[in-house]
Amino acid sequence: KVYTDYFYDEPAFNTHDGGYVPLERMDVPEQPLSIPPLLEPDKSTDTDTYYTLIAQAGETQILPGAKTKTWGYNTTLLGKTIVFEKGKHIHVTLKNELPELTTFHWHGLNVSGPIVDGGCHAPVYPGETKQIDFTLDQPAATTWLHAHPCPSTAEQVWHGLAGITIIKDKEEAKLPLPRNYGVDDIPLVLQDRRFHENNQWDYHADYDPDGVQGPTALINGTVNPYFDVKTQKVRLRILDGANRREWRLHFSDDLVFTQVGSDGGILPAPVKFTKLMLTCAERAEIVVDFGQYHKGDVVTLYSDDVPIVNFRIGNFAPDDSVIPEHLAAIPNPEPTPDLPVKKVVMSGMDEEVMIDGKKFNMQRIDARQNVGDVAIWEITNTNNMDGGMVHPFHMHGCQFLVLSRNGHEPYPNEHGFKDTVGVNPGEIVRIKVWFTLPGVYMYHCHIIEHEDGGMMAQIEAVDPKHPQTYELMDMDTL
Numbered sequence: 356k357v358y359t360d361y362f363y364d365e366p367a368f369n370t371h372d373g374g375y376v377p378l379e380r381m382d383v384p385e386q387p388l389s390i391p392p393l394l395e396p397d398k399s400t401d402t403d404t405y406y407t408l409i410a411q412a413g414e415t416q417i418l419p420g421a422k423t424k425t426w427g428y429n430t431t432l433l434g435k436t437i438v439f440e441k442g443k444h445i446h447v448t449l450k451n452e453l454p455e456l457t458t459f460h461w462h463g464l465n466v467s468g469p470i471v472d473g474g475c476h477a478p479v480y481p482g483e484t485k486q487i488d489f490t491l492d493q494p495a496a497t498t499w500l501h502a503h504p505c506p507s508t509a510e511q512v513w514h515g516l517a518g519i520t521i522i523k524d525k526e527e528a529k530l531p532l533p534r535n536y537g538v539d540d541i542p543l544v545l546q547d548r549r550f551h552e553n554n555q556w557d558y559h560a561d562y563d564p565d566g567v568q569g570p571t572a573l574i575n576g577t578v579n580p581y582f583d584v585k586t587q588k589v590r591l592r593i594l595d596g597a598n599r600r601e602w603r604l605h606f607s608d609d610l611v612f613t614q615v616g617s618d619g620g621i622l623p624a625p626v627k628f629t630k631l632m633l634t635c636a637e638r639a640e641i642v643v644d645f646g647q648y649h650k651g652d653v654v655t656l657y658s659d660d661v662p663i664v665n666f667r668i669g670n671f672a673p674d675d676s677v678i679p680e681h682l683a684a685i686p687n688p689e690p691t692p693d694l695p696v697k698k699v700v701m702s703g704m705d706e707e708v709m710i711d712g713k714k715f716n717m718q719r720i721d722a723r724q725n726v727g728d729v730a731i732w733e734i735t736n737t738n739n740m741d742g743g744m745v746h747p748f749h750m751h752g753c754q755f756l757v758l759s760r761n762g763h764e765p766y767p768n769e770h771g772f773k774d775t776v777g778v779n780p781g782e783i784v785r786i787k788v789w790f791t792l793p794g795v796y797m798y799h800c801h802i803i804e805h806e807d808g809g810m811m812a813q814i815e816a817v818d819p820k821h822p823q824t825y826e827l828m829d830m831d832t833l
């Protein structure tokens with residue numbers, strides 16, 4: 356079966372927003388798609404791996420002419436790609452070489468909050484160096500690293516603080532999937548920007564409380580990228596790394612592609628699509644089979660009707676590998692008996708956005724759940740269809756399972772682990788949530804301006820046998 360629609364409610368697409376900025380192809384030459392280099396560990400042993408991460412400012416040649424002032428992790432824009440191996444104990448030195456405080460948030464990693472997780476309670480001040488460590492204990496997945504200081508997450512991500520992290524494990528290694536990084540396994544970080552005078556970005560000039568957008572697609576930091584295809588099958592690890600934009604992806608010739616992974620790992624079974632919509636912070640791993648094309652052909656990836664990546668077909672050896680019908684076993688624990696359903700209401704637009712009728716307060720813990728308990732959460736988006744929007748609901752510190760949308764089956768690619776789920780206007784999405792580590796974790800809308808605007812709350816995952824107290828930062832004393 357091949358699915359041929361985006362599933363999401365069309366009237367809620369960001370195209371219906373008064374502030375929508377349609378993508379436009381910029382009139383500059385095509386350039387090779389930038390592939391972020393891998394971050395080399397400082398040291399590694401059988402059990403431990405050590406890295407140094409530097410948040411830095413720099414300049415990047417994105418367009419012909421003046422370089423653009425950008426921020427990045429160990430590079431001038433975005434970040435070097437980090438590859439984690441499941442089971443390893445990871446040590447990271449965090450260095451801030453920026454002129455303002457930042458945090459290093461591991462979006463999608465089950466690490467303890469609020470410090471290691473790197474949300475707003477874990478500032479690293481300019482010139483400061485901090486150490487964190489954690490055990491990587493979750494399945495192979497594509498996750499990411501981004502800045503998360505309150506309330507300037509959106510602006511820092513806009514400057515470029517977003518990097519890809521890849522988790523590898525033994526189960527994924529056995530699957531017949533492309534995994535030669537940069538050759539047939541490539542990240543695609545989808546973002547959009549507006550270039551102002553001298554090729555500079557100007558976050559404040561473009562500010563919109565419903566999310567900042569720009570007309571130019573920036574893919575791994577490249578405008579008008581092409582990628583030279585050297586293998587019949589290519590795996591794309593796609594991240595919606597935009598502050599606000601939804602990407603409605605499809606290829607030329609309505610080429611069918613196979614989704615094999617979602618936010619938190621490999622799907623239980625592959626799903627074939629001709630169209631895929633991603634909301635902010637969601638990831639999809641897809642395998643594209645170029646077997647029907649020949650040297651010299653060009654296959655284009657579009658968002659709506661705007662070309663965003665050209666795949667230039669070269670010579671490749673035939674590949675008749677078949678993606679198996681069963682890919683990964685996803686644990687599906689029974690809900691803990693007698694737990695009430697945890698209700699979360701996302702409401703408003705613009706400056707009015709709230710969770711449960713409240714704005715985020717860094718010192719207020721909004722909910723508690725015991726570590727190990729399996730709870731049903733019910734996320735409601737009270738926007739309505741005439742003038743509402745999709746709010747991507749994200750949780751730190753866990754990977755959840757999507758149970759239903761308005762009482763119906765979730766979308767066909769929502770049967771694996773997720774940490775972000777797009778909730779349509781008027782929709783109630785049920786998810787199953789459990790935490791493995793005690794801590795304080797944020798949950799919020801991942802339209803980043805909504806998050807900064809207060810559409811965020813926090814939960815304490817409690818280990819009843821070892822109660823802890825947390826020192827929560829205060830926005831005014833940061």
Ligand code: C2O
Nearest residue numbers: 462503636749797
């Ligand atoms: Cu992608 Cu609170 O984060």
Ligand code: CU
Nearest residue numbers: 462463750751
């Ligand atoms: Cu996160």
Ligand code: CU
Nearest residue numbers: 746800802805
């Ligand atoms: Cu929102």
